[in-house]
Amino acid sequence: MKNHSKKYVMVLIIAFITAFLAACGSDSAKDQEADAASGSDEEGLKIAIITSPSGVDDGSFNEDNYNGILSFIENHPTATVKAVREESGDPAASVQAVADIVADYDVIVTPGFQFAGVSTLAVENPDKFFIINDSEPAPVDGQTEFDNIYAMNFAEQESGFFAGMAAALETKTNKVAVVNGIAYPSNVNYQFGFESGVNYANKVYGKDVEIVELSGYAGTDVTGADVGGNYAGSFSDEATGKVIANALIKQGVDIIFPAAGGTGNGVFTAVKEAKDDVKVIGVDVDQYDDGANGSENIVLTSAVKFMAMNIEKSLNSVVDGTFEGGNVVLHADTDSTGFIKEEGRHQLSDDTLNKLNEAYELVKDGTIVPASNFNEHTPEEFPGL
Numbered sequence: 001m002k003n004h005s006k007k008y009v010m011v012l013i014i015a016f017i018t019a020f021l022a023a024c025g026s027d028s029a030k031d032q033e034a035d036a037a038s039g040s041d042e043e044g045l046k047i048a049i050i051t052s053p054s055g056v057d058d059g060s061f062n063e064d065n066y067n068g069i070l071s072f073i074e075n076h077p078t079a080t081v082k083a084v085r086e087e088s089g090d091p092a093a094s095v096q097a098v099a100d101i102v103a104d105y106d107v108i109v110t111p112g113f114q115f116a117g118v119s120t121l122a123v124e125n126p127d128k129f130f131i132i133n134d135s136e137p138a139p140v141d142g143q144t145e146f147d148n149i150y151a152m153n154f155a156e157q158e159s160g161f162f163a164g165m166a167a168a169l170e171t172k173t174n175k176v177a178v179v180n181g182i183a184y185p186s187n188v189n190y191q192f193g194f195e196s197g198v199n200y201a202n203k204v205y206g207k208d209v210e211i212v213e214l215s216g217y218a219g220t221d222v223t224g225a226d227v228g229g230n231y232a233g234s235f236s237d238e239a240t241g242k243v244i245a246n247a248l249i250k251q252g253v254d255i256i257f258p259a260a261g262g263t264g265n266g267v268f269t270a271v272k273e274a275k276d277d278v279k280v281i282g283v284d285v286d287q288y289d290d291g292a293n294g295s296e297n298i299v300l301t302s303a304v305k306f307m308a309m310n311i312e313k314s315l316n317s318v319v320d321g322t323f324e325g326g327n328v329v330l331h332a333d334t335d336s337t338g339f340i341k342e343e344g345r346h347q348l349s350d351d352t353l354n355k356l357n358e359a360y361e362l363v364k365d366g367t368i369v370p371a372s373n374f375n376e377h378t379p380e381e382f383p384g385l
Contacts, residue, residue, distance in 0.1 A: 045315065046104065046105045047073075047080065047105060049065065049069060050084045050101075050108065052236070052261065053236040060287070064308045069081050069312075089114060095117040102125055106129060107315065112135065112184075113135045113185065117138045119138050119140050123146070129148050134154075150317075150323065153328070156337070156372070158331060158332050158370060159304055160178075160303055161197040162363075163193070163283075163301075165356055166352060167209070168198045168205075168207050169205065170349065175210050175252045176198060176257070177253045178211075178229060178230065179245060179260050179263070180229050181260040187231075188372070189372045193371070193372065200368070200385055203385060232244060235263055241260055242270045244266075245267040249274050254278050259284075268298065279298055279347070280300065281300050283302065284305055286340045300348065301340050301346035304339060305330075305336065306336050341353060341357070367384050
């Protein structure tokens with residue numbers, strides 16, 4: 001009887017251990033499923049960034065998005081990134097470039113208005129994460145927001161506003177201008193914001209500054225409306241950027257705001273070669289280093305969108321499981337728009353800097369609302385003017 005009892009006890013112990021291990025295995029499987037859902041597997045996120053023709057080394061918009069990914073990878077060394085340059089800038093070709101690689105990556109980052117159509121791919125690939133910068137996803141069967149798409153837009157008109165104010169307060173010829181790439185909403189926002197800033201300085205500080213526009217370069221936005229301005233028709237045409245800048249300089253413009261991606265590099269070249277004292281205002285990122293011209297620097301300040309910071313935040317949300325799809329517009333109240341004020345990175349006078357700082361607080365609290373492509377305000381009439 002003793003031997004039978006021992007055998008019976010052993011059977012119970014083995015059965016208990018087996019059940020315990022099975023339960024542990026079940027919990028482990030659940031943990032693995034959670035890891036997979038949050039993208040935090042041991043191999044690390046596989047990230048792809050698809051850009052316009054100017055690529056991730058454009059020194060501006062695309063590069064700042066890329067830098068946000070690189071900052072994320074610094075803190076997550078197992079993550080990887082693949083940069084793809086879409087050569088045409090055509091919306092259909094841009095979406096196709098994403099379709100060609102979507103199966104191989106966990107997260108797809110697409111900076112640019114031309115990528116709005118990736119929403120169809122998001123629906124077809126619900127296990128993939130998409131981060132869009134500069135556009136809202138195109139509707140799919142009436143749906144405008146998607147669980148696996150985080151679409152961030154920035155209030156470029158706010159950054160453009162500070163550029164316009166700075167230009168109007170610092171110009172010596174009382175002639176300033178903006179040079180743009182293509183009249184996508186974000187680019188028109190920069191233009192309208194710039195014009196709003198000039199008009200604000202004219203009214204509030206008694207300036208008399210002209211915004212110069214060249215014949216033949218007016219832009220047409222996505223609704224077909226004529227928005228004026230100086231549009232090169234491309235974000236990667238340095239030659240045309242230089243032509244426009246030289247024409248503006250010939251007309252007496254001494255401060256130019258090139259919100260034009262790679263096309264803006266041509267503006268930088270023209271200003272560096274100018275015999276007159278001409279300055280540029282950088283865009284999207286701090287471009288002070290790009291302004292070096294011998295012992296001088298042509299960059300007055302830079303109107304910025306803090307994109308890298310927000311790209312990194314989005315990637316962190318993927319790995320920690322807090323990712324939420326949605327369409328957001330980021331403003332000064334989240335420190336996502338602004339201008340460069342750090343010592344040694346601008347050439348603004350103390351008086352101009354003080355006026356810009358005062359205006360920043362008014363933009364931040366909503367007292368000043370610069371005109372943008374679709375907010376129904378005009379650069380000549382907007383709240384706070």
